[in-house]
Amino acid sequence: MANTEFGYVRNFEQLDALPPSNWIVVRIDGRGFTKLCKKYGFQKPNDKRALDLLNASATEVVKQFVDVVLAYGQSDEYSFILHENAGMFERRASKLATSISTAFTAEYCMQWSTFFPDQPLILRDYLSWRQADCHINNLYNTTFWNMVLEGGMSTTEAEHALKGTVSSDKNEILFSRFGINYNNEPLIYRKGTVIFRAYDTESEVNGGSTAGKVPDPTSKSQMEKAKKRKQKARIAVEHVDIIGPSFWEAHPYILGTGAGKGSTE
Structure with missing residues (x-):
């Protein structure tokens, strides 16, 4: 992009390269970890499974990022240490922090079933969490920017005024x-936005059946038919509630419950 007419966009990037000859420590810490422990019944005072999961996730991070010379973990946190001469991502703080934290998070989710085989992560819980986060962030931003743009407050004043407020307080301010x-x-x-394959009829979901026979979803021909059905499906882009049951009851095939359970890629 540097040699195009849009190259000027780079001028807006924040220069956050860390100075050379300094050791770099990227520390990641669990957010809402107490609630996670309670929800999935972590053993007290220590849960070996949870610690093994953390260690396995951290091990993969060290494998992926060769400039990490040491990692130390305890409780729900891990510190990844990069050599003082490390040049990964040109020592950009934002790139280092986001890359290592996202890699760790991905590994934690992917390896969960290995260490907690009897307590699967529930996809709907995750999506509900993200939509709740959408609400919290947007309510704050809507209130904040109205206080600044319409209320004449500085960003510092608005931030201070909203400190410690709850949702009902922000709703009252807006109204x-x-x-x-x-x-x-x-x-x-x-x-937020939900994008999914929408089928108009149950027959479109499972391909129909004859004389009450249910097609074998593992056969090569059925897998190929399922793939074609997915390709023909309408791609829906909606802004709906996915915390409550209505969306999932209307589209049970998404989570593999009901008609679409046998559809595989």
Whole structure:
């Protein structure tokens, strides 16, 4: 992109390269880990399975990033140490932090079933968590920027005013000061976006059956038919609630419950 008309965009990038001859430590820490421990019944005071999962995830990170010379972990955190002469990602702090943290998170999720085979992660719980986060972030941003752009406050003043507030407080600020009912804000902002394959009929989902016979989903021909059905399906882009049951009851095949369970790639 540097040699194109859009090369000027690089001028907006923040220069965050860490100075040379300094050791770099990227420390990642669990967020909401106490709730996770409670939800999945981690043993107290220590759960060997959880620690083994952390260690396995960290091991993969060390394998992926050769400039990491040492990693130390305890509880729900891990510190990854890069040599003072490390040149990975040109020593950009943002790139190092995001790359290592996302790699660790991905490994933690991928290897969960190895260490907690009797407690599978529930996909709907994850998606509900992300949509709840969408609501929290958008409510804050909507309130914050109305206080700045319409209320005449500086960003520092708005940030200080919102410190310690809960959702009901922000809703009250929006309504009483700016006449905004947050529930009337566009769904795309409040709910995010869901993209999925939509089938108009059950027959389109499972390919139908004859004389009550259920097709063998593992056969090569059925897998090929399932693939073609998916390719023909309408790609829906919606802004809907996915925390409640309505969406999942309307599209049970997404999670493999009901008609679409046998569809595999």
